[in-house]
Amino acid sequence: ASPSIKVEVMPYKVHRIEAPSNVVETNVEELTNFYKLMYKMRRMEIAADMMYKAKFIRGFCHLYDGQEAVLTGIEAAITLKDSIITSYRDHCQHVSRGGSIVSLMAELMGKQEGATKGLGGSMHIYNRKNNFYGGNGIVGAQIPLGAGIALAHKYKGEPHVCITMYGDGAANQGQKYEALNMAGLWNLPAIFVCENNHYGMGTAEWRAAKSPNFYTRGDYIPGIKVDGMDVLAVKNAVAFAKAYALANGPIVMEMDTYRYHGHSMSDPGSTYRTRDEINAMRTERDPIERVKRLLLNNGVDPADLKKIDKEVKKEVDDAVEQAKQGQIPPLHWLWRNMYAEPLGAGMRGVLPAEYHVPAFDPTYKS
């Protein structure tokens, strides 16, 4: 095992709870893994951007580049038995929860090799096996859903938490306050992670929230504000929050982060914020560069990182090519998996007297 490194992260701001230490332990091996995963996420999203512009991808497509440290730090602090649910900005959860880049890219391209067989698209990707509950297109809806998943963990007596990710825009949704109240009443092992990337579409946080201190917005529920551009700060805080949530109940985390791209592909992302702001984020707070510096400062050979870069790029490029070779779904897949028990009942097609009995066939063998 590589020797322990101690890193001081930005002190946490807290609300109704005592802050954990801001000295985080790590090592070269862990940092290297973080670097790899975050760089993979970055390249994936850049590839998605290119593929979208080349018209291989359609509809809504929301990219995560800039925010990689949040998810990477979360995954480092929990296990695949803990659950995650998020919004439509869900590509990276797919890979962090064990999905392949090929199946992500194929999904974006609407291919049958896709993570959801071309049925779901960019916003609807899941991994039930590894407790990733998607991929939810309605702002705020995932918040009570996540509390419900936490309830299931507790109900079954499992020592697991559910991480519910949502944006600064979503943080104003009423259903969040309803979910927080019930999570509090029932002591659910629920971690509410507000990814504050400072904009909900084109609206700056302070224009949408009278109080943009999202870590305090649980009011009577404790909260912690974390530098969401620093994977170590995130890892440490989530480990703390997980222990807290299992012992006591819900906690709110605000991750101070940034999205480099526009909100979705139709948003250039530059009308409501300045180029300077974006550039400053990239040069001063980029989560990948931060880990890279740490690695170099701890004696890692720059050539090793270059090698990783090259491998990751190739992996992503290959995945894109492979996805391009994928097949579009056969038409009869329209009539699959509408019901787990279809009862033999015919569902109507576009034309009269055209009825189809939808099969339940999650393997799409038929």
Add this chain to the structure above:
Amino acid sequence: ASPSIKVEVMPYKVHRIEAPSNVVETNVEELTNFYKLMYKMRRMEIAADMMYKAKFIRGFCHLYDGQEAVLTGIEAAITLKDSIITSYRDHCQHVSRGGSIVSLMAELMGKQEGATKGLGGSMHIYNRKNNFYGGNGIVGAQIPLGAGIALAHKYKGEPHVCITMYGDGAANQGQKYEALNMAGLWNLPAIFVCENNHYGMGTAEWRAAKSPNFYTRGDYIPGIKVDGMDVLAVKNAVAFAKAYALANGPIVMEMDTYRYHGHSMSDPGSTYRTRDEINAMRTERDPIERVKRLLLNNGVDPADLKKIDKEVKKEVDDAVEQAKQGQIPPLHWLWRNMYAEPLGAGMRGVLPAEYHVPAFDPTYKS
């Protein structure tokens, strides 16, 4: 004018704001009016209870006895140009906003002489002329509606506030948090009055709210907690809140009060709380008895109060009798006032080919 009396009320609890003085000025005349109005409310609700049990009233019927000081104190601090909106527990607003007891009773009995012509019933009573917006049956829905009425006041440049009344149960509704946020962002002259009668149906406040300190539940919005069984405490606090709201924007008020009856007529109101609790409220905190004591301590002749009692009882009894004599609405009123501009379009009746063009006729002359 009768000489000023200074009364010390229970000190206010406050959240993010400085408390107003808890010494309230009043006089015998004002107190006498309070006494009259509150006793009228009390008798009305008792009459409604009896009429319900005698089957003159049907459906849902929610009584306000016990809570009279809240509305009476509010009305004392605002004018009829300020707006009020509330829940289904709306009988007393009808009279405080200038409606007659006859039209209230007639409405409860589904008569055409009713406040809403027998169309609305107990839960749907309004007085548009005097800015009373009902009478809303969906828990929580009146909260954004009230914020919207406040918005209209501000938009039109009027120096008026909207008082939005809701219960401790409703206080957990997500739409309240959405409305508070927008009211805060837009500095709306909105006063959110939580009537904490400690139960939402059969659920005690602490079983429904992780934090039952409702005056603090605006979080970043200031709040004040008031003895809602003391009309002077309410009057004083609402005057303070009105000035605050016009100058600054929204404020939350928690009125500590109690409902003597069950939630609605189908609830005996005694399975989830003890007889002792109810009796203690009646003997120790009754809002009418409190004013009565003040009047007597300030030299009012008990006979004068007895006289008022008698007059009020008679007024209510007469109103009940008059309402009983009312007519049931004619059948063609089914087809009135569905649209302000019905466009001559036929709406369908129960049977095929039976179409009716609904008239817009708020006077029901036709």
Add this chain to the structure above:
Amino acid sequence: SEMTVRDALNSALDEELARDDKVYVLGEEVGEYQGAYKITRGLLQKYGPDRVKDTPITEAGFTGIAVGSAFAGLRPVCEFMTWNFAMQAIDQIINSAAKTLYMSAGQINCPIVFRGPNGAAAGVAAQHSQCFASWYSSVPGLKVLAPYDSEDARGLMKAAIRDPDPVVFLENEILYGQAFPVTPQVLDKDFVLPIGKAKVMREGKHVTLVSFSKMVGYCLKAAEQLAKEGIDCEVINLRSIKPLDRDTLLASVKKTHKIISVEEGWPQCGVGSEISAVMMELAFDELDAPVLRVTGAEVPMPYAANLEAAALPQIDDIIKAVKSIA
């Protein structure tokens, strides 16, 4: 023996809670208060607060929580005090519960029952009287059931709880206290009715009456009276509004060649509209008369008893409609 619809629902819930510890009940006042309409009476005492959960009055939130827990393998029975209040939560019912299995390519199913009284009760006016049968039945991914009698209530509730998909279960407050005869078979703890199948309540050869929930009783009464005048009605209880049992309807129309739908909901785009459209498309040549709809009047529900009655189908209306084509 006889059993009320309330007891039928209560016993079905009780038995299913006993049968499968993944089943739990949540909603406003379901626990300590024993249910606003006492459908959950005794269950808290028997199964404890983890399995009979009182919620705050926050429909969007607790529905989302229930759906999330179903994604994660529990089997919630989510009570709405009435279906009117479910409008605050309808996004979770449609976008989360109904669509996720399809969107997730079969990965995440949602075994949940949404239940509560639907449609008009007595004297509760416009905001508390809406029928949601047509809305929910339009949504692929949902199953929509509406029991009429105690047999339906038991058999369909058990079927709904055991079903792996989201079921919208539309009860009727006025029927809760009504007692119906039940056979020993109905009382069996494994008495489960098939979802998607209608029941012919009365055979007849002249006109088919098709309805659901409380209106089934009205149709039966109308049929009785009409029988005295020599008009022989077949009465079909839909039980399942989605899927709709087209086969049973078609078989009946092939016999009677005349069909009338009866529902308490509004006419436009109602359940009756669908039945009419299905008959058009699948039985046009069988029809000896137009398919007629008897429906709730197209008005927000008024409070006064006489207006309320005028806004809802009465037995006489059904008789009139039948006579107009018989």
Add this chain to the structure above:
Amino acid sequence: SEMTVRDALNSALDEELARDDKVYVLGEEVGEYQGAYKITRGLLQKYGPDRVKDTPITEAGFTGIAVGSAFAGLRPVCEFMTWNFAMQAIDQIINSAAKTLYMSAGQINCPIVFRGPNGAAAGVAAQHSQCFASWYSSVPGLKVLAPYDSEDARGLMKAAIRDPDPVVFLENEILYGQAFPVTPQVLDKDFVLPIGKAKVMREGKHVTLVSFSKMVGYCLKAAEQLAKEGIDCEVINLRSIKPLDRDTLLASVKKTHKIISVEEGWPQCGVGSEISAVMMELAFDELDAPVLRVTGAEVPMPYAANLEAAALPQIDDIIKAVKSIA
């Protein structure tokens, strides 16, 4: 001259904001961002932040606020980024906006327009593609409009804003960028179309095609192709789904004796079901063939382009349906 539907909506909003200072616009991104789909472009700059209000992403809340302000005399135009998101606010639309005039015995009207894109766009999958025409059209107290071309968009939007009742205004994202010819009359600042009236877009004698929104264009194209084969279709653009212009439909059927409805929404209890039922009840003897429905397939909308196309009516489907009865 030509005008896109986007510009038609934008100019209508602009002129109505200028005409009546009680009119204001609110919704997510309507101001500084100029509208998610740029329908409100330039309006913030012209009318300022009190009349063009950006809201947080809190549909229930801002819809309730808009409705409350309408009760108090303002005339809000409440934008939903898409109608899918209005499910979070549907209780305010139905229980507050639609029912209050009736419940208040004519005291409190609600002059409000709820607007935004409805139904399927391109590649946005199951949670962003639902058509709500049938649901809203079922509700007495609401008026429901769906423009097809730029004339519709201008004339109906202005009518909706000037109307004293709540109007549900269902736009279509794919049409926003489409340009249509407009006459000088359409460009008049007082060009107002009557609510409740359908428009015959094309006269014909063999088969009536009735639809709304984007499908009107498909019907016109289908009619063109069928004309080449000697089948002469009449094409009706509903414009108003509530009230439904039964007279225009009946007049057409009296001529063609055959009618087909076309919509992108789901079939069960859809707008087509209602049209079918109305024909049954009011034109049974006129019908030479069953009323047919061409509808969106009964599935949550899939993402892949080929499946999405298969889930929605195509011009060929309309042609097939026509030929099956022509």
